[in-house]
Amino acid sequence: MSQTLQAIYAAKRKARRFAVQGIYEWQMSHNPVHEIEARTRADNAMHKTDLGYYHELLSEVISNADVLDALLVPVLDREISALDGVELATLRLGAYELKEHAEIPYRVVLDEAIELAKHFGGADSHKYINGVLDRLAQSLRAAEKQQAK
Structure with missing residues (x-):
């Protein structure tokens, strides 16, 4: 893999890390998204982060939390309210990527x-x-999962 591709993947990984932290903060505090994003940018060295992807993940996961939760409920073995905050933030982010980013393989x-x-x-x-x-992924990426077998 080229260094450029590695840098792109690393920047997206950092975006996900900051996004899950912001989603978690929102779940706990219900602070406005723009405040969470501004504080995160001010408090962290984000020069190697895909800022556009970070912004998309943070804002879209939060604004679509109800839709994402509705996708998750049928595949959970407990109530959403019983999930740990980090688990919920991570599941919401993963559900968003499965639903909205078909270009990212489901295994990734x-x-x-x-x-x-x-x-x-x-x-x-x-x-x-x-x-x-x-x-x-069995419901959102059924064809892709079938091909992977």
Whole structure:
């Protein structure tokens, strides 16, 4: 893989990390998205972050939280209110990418969500995230999943 491609992937990964933190903050505080984004940009070195993707993830996941939750409910084994805040933020971000970014292979979406859960979540939350998003991919990315078999 070229260094340019590696830099693009790394910038998107950083965007996801900052986005999941912002989504988590919003879930806990309901602060306006623009305040969360401004504070994040002011407090962090984001020069190697895909800022456009960060902005999209943060604003779109938050503004579409109800739609994303409706997608998640059928594949969860518990109520959304029983989820850990980091798990919920990660699942919402993963659901958004599965739904809105078909150009990103579903396995990449799952891998990125697993890494976020390992970094921010509890000890085994990455396993739960993987299972939920894999079930969601069965409906949102059925053709892609079928081809991967």
